[in-house]
Amino acid sequence: MASGMEIERKFLVDPVPGDLDAHPSSRIDQGYVAITDDGVEVRIRQYGDRAFLTIKSGSGMVRVEEEIEIDRRRFDALWPLTEGRRICKRRYLIPAEGGATIELDVYDGALTGLVTAEVEFESEAAAAAFTPPAWLGRDVTDDRAYKNQRLAVDGLPSA
Amino acid sequence: MASGMEIERKFLVDPVPGDLDAHPSSRIDQGYVAITDDGVEVRIRQYGDRAFLTIKSGSGMVRVEEEIEIDRRRFDALWPLTEGRRICKRRYLIPAEGGATIELDVYDGALTGLVTAEVEFESEAAAAAFTPPAWLGRDVTDDRAYKNQRLAVDGLPSA
Numbered sequence: 001m002a003s004g005m006e007i008e009r010k011f012l013v014d015p016v017p018g019d020l021d022a023h024p025s026s027r028i029d030q031g032y033v034a035i036t037d038d039g040v041e042v043r044i045r046q047y048g049d050r051a052f053l054t055i056k057s058g059s060g061m062v063r064v065e066e067e068i069e070i071d072r073r074r075f076d077a078l079w080p081l082t083e084g085r086r087i088c089k090r091r092y093l094i095p096a097e098g099g100a101t102i103e104l105d106v107y108d109g110a111l112t113g114l115v116t117a118e119v120e121f122e123s124e125a126a127a128a129a130f131t132p133p134a135w136l137g138r139d140v141t142d143d144r145a146y147k148n149q150r151l152a153v154d155g156l157p158s159a
Numbered sequence: 160m161a162s163g164m165e166i167e168r169k170f171l172v173d174p175v176p177g178d179l180d181a182h183p184s185s186r187i188d189q190g191y192v193a194i195t196d197d198g199v200e201v202r203i204r205q206y207g208d209r210a211f212l213t214i215k216s217g218s219g220m221v222r223v224e225e226e227i228e229i230d231r232r233r234f235d236a237l238w239p240l241t242e243g244r245r246i247c248k249r250r251y252l253i254p255a256e257g258g259a260t261i262e263l264d265v266y267d268g269a270l271t272g273l274v275t276a277e278v279e280f281e282s283e284a285a286a287a288a289f290t291p292p293a294w295l296g297r298d299v300t301d302d303r304a305y306k307n308q309r310l311a312v313d314g315l316p317s318a
Contacts, residue, residue: 034201036192042201057240081216
């Protein structure tokens with residue numbers, strides 16, 4: 001859950017660094033159980049050996065985000081409901097300048113070929129001052145096609 | 160969660176017994192966080208002092224029902240997402256013949272005026288042998304307008 005202000009930038013990765021396996025990584029499998037017209041999403045996510053159910057409403061008058069830890073059995077039982085609305089990837093944690101960490105995601109399944117990286121900053125100033133390493137490509141922070149829900153439902157962006 | 164075979168009949172109640180308050184009762188507030196076209200429902204329910212989140216998929220190849228106990232704070236946080244898709248009622252537990260229990264529900268809110276009763280049986284034979292008390296009215300077991308999700312979304316049935 002977002003605690004206070006959270007500034008994040010998302011980039012395409014090109015070229016993919018050759019030393020990825022030198023960094024710690026975890027498997028992430030997430031899928032959408034329900035996405036409604038009025039802006040509610042119900043998502044399950046397995047990150048390493050923990051699993052979560054998140055209910056989020058991002059639009060309208062009511063903004064809600066509730067994350068509930070669930071056990072592996074429950075995750076497995078709910079996973080079939082997410083078919084066709086999944087993001088499966090391996091996340092590498094790569095240290096960057098100024099103490100930041102780059103989360104580099106290598107997707108598989110329907111999104112094979114896509115590699116993105118997210119960097120989280122503590123302030124607008126830190127975000128603006130950030131000099132991306134050469135292997136960070138196009139900034140897709142504001143490109144809706146690269147939002148998680150859209151990637152899960154629509155698949156690989158065309159550009 | 161259904162454990163094995165479960166046979167249930169649902170009736171309208173007419174007239175409502177005058178001695179309801181002689182029976183134990185609990186408040187039930189339930190609402191739908193999400194109902195999708197492909198048959199997934201995500202429901203929250205407060206029953207007395209406990210609360211649950213249930214994810215259910217009743218159609219298609221995948222039948223799933225997972226119930227997760229949640230705390231009161233979470234229930235309260237999610238409740239606004241259910242606006243316009245709620246069932247609020249008081250449930251009375253009334254002993255019936257053969258050791259069965261009649262769950263009599265007096266609705267309020269948008270469903271004020273509706274009173275239903277459900278009886279659960281251990282076998283088809285027990286269900287068939289059941290003689291309803293005089294105050295149990297029309298059998299609406301197979302009437303889709305009286306299903307919980309329909310009551311929550313569509314409100315009072317017209318007939």
